[in-house]
Amino acid sequence: MAKETVESLVEGGKASAAPPLGPALGPLKVNIGQVVAEINKKTEAFKGMKVPVKVIVDTETKEFEIEVGTPPISQLIKKELGLKKGAGIPNKDFQGNLGLEQAIKVAKMKMNSLFVNNLKSAVKTVAGSCNSMGILVEGMTAVEFNKAVEAGKFNKELESENSEISNEKKKTLDEQLQVVKKKFIGELEKIAAAKKAKADKEAKKEAKGASAVEAPKK
Structure with missing residues (x-):
């Protein structure tokens, strides 16, 4: 046929x-x-x-x-956290905090398309995607989380394969996120101010150049 x-x-x-x-x-x-x-x-x-x-x-x-098929890992993560986009400055402007249960859920959905042979490795891959999106995992950066996974901190949870997250856990994750975000408020404000100053300088330069072109010849 x-x-x-x-x-x-x-x-x-x-x-x-x-x-x-x-x-x-x-x-x-x-x-x-x-x-x-x-x-x-x-x-x-x-x-x-x-x-x-x-x-x-x-x-x-x-x-x-x-x-x-399944959407890219980044889209699945954003759906879990209700985000429209990731962070502009990944290592400082954190936008969300993914729970292990949510990471397991995404990992299960993508297992067949990932080059891994167990859930633990798949979860670490999901965490790796969080790193470039400015998203924490269990209140940690992706690097810190994956080290904790390798150290066996989450063995019990990974063995249970639980992918259902409670509202209480979500509240805890949000509290962790707010604590981390506060640490970088000062740096983010400086970065924003520097960007604005640069933009203002370039705008003035362009305006000056335009005025010179339009000025009548004597």
């Missing part, structure tokens, strides 16, 4: 017959409405995120199957 595969990136739960998916499926004479409905059903858990999908169509019977 001949099969054709259409790959696309869709927003979780919001696929439609509009480009690029619809036009790509049209020539295959498959029921686009059914395909879209099935994709939305399978990607509903990824609302607000871009998800890679594959539509494999049997060109003779017109039957199809849907394969759904």
Whole structure:
């Protein structure tokens, strides 16, 4: 049986017959409405995120199957923390504090696409992504957290594979985040002031140059 595969990136739960998916499926004479409905059903858990999908169509019977990938680790982390973006200055401007339970949840979702053979390594990979996003893990930087993992501090939690986080734990994580953020307030204010001063200087320079060009010749 001949099969054709259409790959696309869709927003979780919001696929439609509009480009690029619809036009790509049209020539295959498959029921686009059914395909879209099935994709939305399978990607509903990824609302607000871009998800890679594959539509494999049997060109003779017109039957199809849907394969759904997972969003990048960074998007999954942002969803867990309710963030729209990471930090502008990763090592100082911390935007969130990921709990171990949340790290385990993300790690489980990405296990099949990571080059690791156990949950511990997958969790460390997730923590590594947090590092570049300005996100703490259990109140620690990614480097500190991964050292703690290697030292066996979280062995019990990793063995349980618990990925459900309580509201009480979330409150504790937020308190940890606020403590860390306070440590860098002064530095961030200095950086912001320096950026503003540089921008003002460049603006004045451009304005002066424009005035010189517009000035009438004597």
